[in-house]
Amino acid sequence: MAAHEGQPDHVEFRQVGLAFGRRSVFEDLTLSIPARRITVVMGESGAGKSTLLRMIGGLQRPDRGDVLVAGQSLADLEETGLGRVRRHLGMLFQNGALLDSMNVFENIALPLREHTRQSEQEIRQHVHQRLTDVGLHDVDDLLPGELSGGMLRRAAFARAIVMAPEILLCDEPFSGLDPPNVSRIEALIVRLSQSLGLTVIVSSHHMASSLRMADQLCLLRNRSAIVGTPEDLASSPDSTIANFIGEDGVSYLARLQDSTPTGASS
Numbered sequence: 001m002a003a004h005e006g007q008p009d010h011v012e013f014r015q016v017g018l019a020f021g022r023r024s025v026f027e028d029l030t031l032s033i034p035a036r037r038i039t040v041v042m043g044e045s046g047a048g049k050s051t052l053l054r055m056i057g058g059l060q061r062p063d064r065g066d067v068l069v070a071g072q073s074l075a076d077l078e079e080t081g082l083g084r085v086r087r088h089l090g091m092l093f094q095n096g097a098l099l100d101s102m103n104v105f106e107n108i109a110l111p112l113r114e115h116t117r118q119s120e121q122e123i124r125q126h127v128h129q130r131l132t133d134v135g136l137h138d139v140d141d142l143l144p145g146e147l148s149g150g151m152l153r154r155a156a157f158a159r160a161i162v163m164a165p166e167i168l169l170c171d172e173p174f175s176g177l178d179p180p181n182v183s184r185i186e187a188l189i190v191r192l193s194q195s196l197g198l199t200v201i202v203s204s205h206h207m208a209s210s211l212r213m214a215d216q217l218c219l220l221r222n223r224s225a226i227v228g229t230p231e232d233l234a235s236s237p238d239s240t241i242a243n244f245i246g247e248d249g250v251s252y253l254a255r256l257q258d259s260t261p262t263g264a265s266s
Helices: 049-057 079-086 104-115 120-133 151-160 178-197 208-211 230-234 239-259
Strands: 009-018 021-033 039-044 062-068 089-092 166-170 199-203 217-223 224-228
Touching: 009 049, 009 199, 021 120, 021 199, 021 224, 039 049, 039 208, 049 062, 049 166, 049 199, 089 151, 104 151, 120 151, 120 178, 151 166, 151 178, 151 208, 151 224, 166 178, 178 199, 178 208, 208 230, 208 239, 217 230, 217 239, 224 230, 230 239
Parallel strands: 039 199, 039 217, 089 166, 166 199
Antiparallel strands: 009 021, 009 062, 217 224
């Protein structure tokens, strides 16, 4: 499953079509997601952001076309084959999805207990390493309901990465957070991507954070995708893209211009 040096794309959508009843979500969606980079998927409500993440995990099958993860086609895989692919994926759900009846340690240890034969000592080491990775300490015995919103989201990140995935899928990781915690989670995503070499795919409505942290933006529009760097989309001559990016795009371009050394050639 590992993405090789000569294989720059970790996830690919090839001419994917999908509809729910009469509502068409994707038509001929073709998209490449590079390895060890952060790709942020944006779009209006109902554009298919969460559905796109579900297709990467094989939880939603396209009507036509194919989805490939590290070169592996998901089209003809049965549940056993999909299970092997999912072992290389970490998933951060929109609401965190921690079990209220379990403390933080048991929540994060659960995937290790279910899918590995690690000893209790090894499990404890891995759980505490992941808690350290997300900046949490002394929270083992706390229940999810005893955590703040930002701490709860970080605990969910720890569980999403405890199985050492290659690809991390994050569904609206900023929803419901106040500005300071949005900044903390944004910084955490960047840090995890860099320190663990993760391919991170984020669905988000939060434009400012998306522009700052993304290596690649994917704007879902008209049942397909427009892909480019944050600078590409923020400076697009297409008025509908410019309007979607909005004031955050203007501010982002201004910051880029301010950070460009005087005399640098364009």
